Amino acid sequence: MEYRRLGRSGLQLSVLSFGSWVTFHGQVEDRTADELMGIAYEKGINFFDNAETYANGESELMMGRVLKKKNWDRTSYIVSSKAYFGSRDKPVPNQTGLSRKHLVEACHEALRRLQLDYLDLYFCHRPDPNVPIEEVVWTMHTLIQQGKALYWGTSQWSAAEIMEAHKVAQQYCLIGPVMEQPQYNMFERFKMEQDYLPVFRSVGLGTTIWSPLAAGFLSGKYLNGIPKDSRFAMPGYEWLVKRWLQEERIGKTKKLASLASRLGVSLPALAIAWTIRDAATTTTAILGATHREQLLENLKALEVLPILTAEVLEEIERILQNKPVLDLQ
Numbered sequence: 001m002e003y004r005r006l007g008r009s010g011l012q013l014s015v016l017s018f019g020s021w022v023t024f025h026g027q028v029e030d031r032t033a034d035e036l037m038g039i040a041y042e043k044g045i046n047f048f049d050n051a052e053t054y055a056n057g058e059s060e061l062m063m064g065r066v067l068k069k070k071n072w073d074r075t076s077y078i079v080s081s082k083a084y085f086g087s088r089d090k091p092v093p094n095q096t097g098l099s100r101k102h103l104v105e106a107c108h109e110a111l112r113r114l115q116l117d118y119l120d121l122y123f124c125h126r127p128d129p130n131v132p133i134e135e136v137v138w139t140m141h142t143l144i145q146q147g148k149a150l151y152w153g154t155s156q157w158s159a160a161e162i163m164e165a166h167k168v169a170q171q172y173c174l175i176g177p178v179m180e181q182p183q184y185n186m187f188e189r190f191k192m193e194q195d196y197l198p199v200f201r202s203v204g205l206g207t208t209i210w211s212p213l214a215a216g217f218l219s220g221k222y223l224n225g226i227p228k229d230s231r232f233a234m235p236g237y238e239w240l241v242k243r244w245l246q247e248e249r250i251g252k253t254k255k256l257a258s259l260a261s262r263l264g265v266s267l268p269a270l271a272i273a274w275t276i277r278d279a280a281t282t283t284t285a286i287l288g289a290t291h292r293e294q295l296l297e298n299l300k301a302l303e304v305l306p307i308l309t310a311e312v313l314e315e316i317e318r319i320l321q322n323k324p325v326l327d328l329q
């Protein structure tokens, strides 16, 4: 396993990590969660990602039970939570968003559910235009001062919003955000390859990227319809089908699949390796899996990384035709 520093912080994350969205409670029981986290940890993964909203808190409860049972040295792994969407079916005011009240209460609830004394990483799961950025930065700083979280960051914020948080942090000598959790995969490139470039250069930014397989689409398993036991077949996830099963993307994915087979690797391993190819921008790619075979396959991305030569990357670009155009002024 390779470890990379989270932005300009001192924390080292495994370049592949493991997350629980959709899967924990929604698709897998404790036994499989235990098996998957066990494989991940044995292979050197040290970061487990979670959020208050995943299965309305049930995902954190499940991860908490597994961590308790595993009894791993707390200093050997990193756990996150994220606040914004809330963990209740019908939230009333203050049970969602980034107010001081919700950020503090969501942190306390996550700690209780995960059965931990502190979160290593705490994310603002989306920007909240209804809360002054000063309130957000002060709250996250305070939670760190209280030892309830060690590092804070954002998810799906724009570069301008991240820089606004840094401005406030500098103004009041507070701890600013060190990481962002954006979606990044072969079809979703704008934030990582364009918007954040000035942030990487000026203040630094660690990234824990999500959906490296485009929710499973880049595994290639949807090229001939939707398998019954897959995420796209789940009720409530029709929006994923709409987002990913588009003719142009299917055509490109077929070409990527033949490139992978020419290279003698699997498509999911190639697609994941591509997301971690640049150590200066991607800190870690968070993997999702419902079966041990998927996780073991996806971990092979580490072996594919060295074969991503300039020629191979160029061939991928010729297939994708979606590289962000940089405005070099």
Ligand code: NDP
Pocket: 018, 019, 020, 021, 022, 023, 027, 049, 050, 125, 155, 156, 181, 182, 209, 210, 211, 212, 213, 214, 215, 216, 217, 219, 221, 229, 230, 231, 232, 268, 286, 287, 288, 289, 290, 291, 293, 294, 295, 297, 298
């Ligand atoms: P992926 O894009 O890697 O999709 C993972 C899913 O694809 C699996 O659960 C499985 O679903 C399928 N899959 C994975 N590997 C294979 C394989 N080798 N062959 C066939 N199918 C495969 O990642 P996720 O979308 O799950 O995101 C990863 C993590 O990122 C989440 O768990 C969460 O922690 C985080 N996240 C954060 C968000 C944010 O807003 N900050 C948003 C979304 C995710 P199945 O078997 O059901 O088809």
